[in-house]
Amino acid sequence: MSEDSKLKILTVILTRGAYISESAEIAFRTALRAHKKGYQVNVFLYLDGVWVAHIKGDKNFNNPGDWLKRVIRKGINVCMCHRCSSARDLVDGDYIEGVKPLGTYELVGMLRASDKVLTFGG
């Protein structure tokens, strides 16, 4: 495989939870669009971003959890900070299936392997 034909890697970091801003939706839409455009995409939920993984139920209003499920269904690699989720008592069974708890050590490895990194928070 030539250098040009290798998939470009995008890592999206989300540091804000749901509903406080539109960061979660924009991060997941960006991930989906990049995936569609041929990027290999990682999504990393950091700090309050881990709360989005907690939104498992149906809602009759905007649902960032649904966006996250869409991202996972597309085969995008979704991870969350293990330390951040433990601090919030977000334990196995509480969060959407397919989200992988990882440490910041792995996040730095992910960043190093990426061609682009985008942070959504603020």
Added chain:
Amino acid sequence: MLGNSILILCAHGTYGHDDDAYGAMLLANTSLAKGLKTTLLLIDDGVFMAKKDQNPSKIGLPSNLNEILDFLALDGQLLVVKDALKERGIDEKELVQGAGIIDSSKIPAIIIEHSVSITF
């Protein structure tokens, strides 16, 4: 693939957004431990993190001073924006030893010289 340098911009200090401040420090020190050239750039309220002798435990908040000192001991580059200090009435002498003071006009060049920038 990105190179081996990372810039962490922190616009929130220990006071008010302590999780952002701690999250920035956690990532900064992990990045150094993984061998990346790491710069922590404190902007806006982030400059409060570099104050020496602070004790936020008096108001029930954790201090990130130990993490800052670890960062400097591991050869991390700590930069603090001069204008942000001035606006908050903080004298350069109040900062931890090893903090570099920069003018805000230098920020774009610093961003460009790093492979990746992450903002907290």
